[in-house]
Amino acid sequence: MGASKTDFFSSDQNELAAIAKALGHPARIAIIQHLLKVNSCVCNSIVDELPLAQPTVSQHLRELKQAGLIQGTVEGNSICYCINGETWNKFGELFKTLFASYKQITKCC
Amino acid sequence: MGASKTDFFSSDQNELAAIAKALGHPARIAIIQHLLKVNSCVCNSIVDELPLAQPTVSQHLRELKQAGLIQGTVEGNSICYCINGETWNKFGELFKTLFASYKQITKCC
């Protein structure tokens, strides 16, 4: 197989999984951390920040964009990337809720 | 290729990515949500909660366990699974920090 049976899960579950999946690669974490650190649009050379070839970085950027985590705006002949503030905060809430819904249990196996 | 170049990223980045990756499948999100909901060890039939065959569920459980998100304890001839409280809270902090480190920028592309 190799294909996830997404149809059998709730849209809620699929959404959370999709965001997590997008963050599930060190290069994409590195991109996100870089964007968070500079705290502005990065208008070129994200490639220079990473130990990967340009097409590979482009691919990772596309995945982050598709997941809604970042946005890219054409600016001259370069493209400016930044965190998509709206979805970022929304996704942050989803994860916060997930992690916060754990209550320590006294008796466990 | 198909293999991530993990060596070129920080352990910090690899750790975050690994947790996110483990959560990056709707079945695994469903398992986690189920464990959070019942708020105790689940001593059998996680399989019944999912639209997947038993070996597939077993595989997903193993990945969650390897990532440190859950723990399983042998109890008679069944195995009791529950959230690994310690790592769960630690990972929650990691994600919280990641998402919280975004500051709205006024001027953006």
Added chain:
DNA sequence: TTTTAATATTGCAATATTACGATGAAGATC
């Protein structure tokens, strides 16, 4: 208009993931 710079797309190889049937292991029950 040619060249340059920045990024995307295509095509491909290597590897990983997802899923399941068959089978195995180990305790429980008869």
Added chain:
DNA sequence: GATCTTCATCGTAATATTGCAATATTAAAA
């Protein structure tokens, strides 16, 4: 002991991901 139950592992097929070289695209610069 024989059998049942529960779960893991193995083997395998289908598909997805990762990474890069080659090439395309698009706009600025010369």
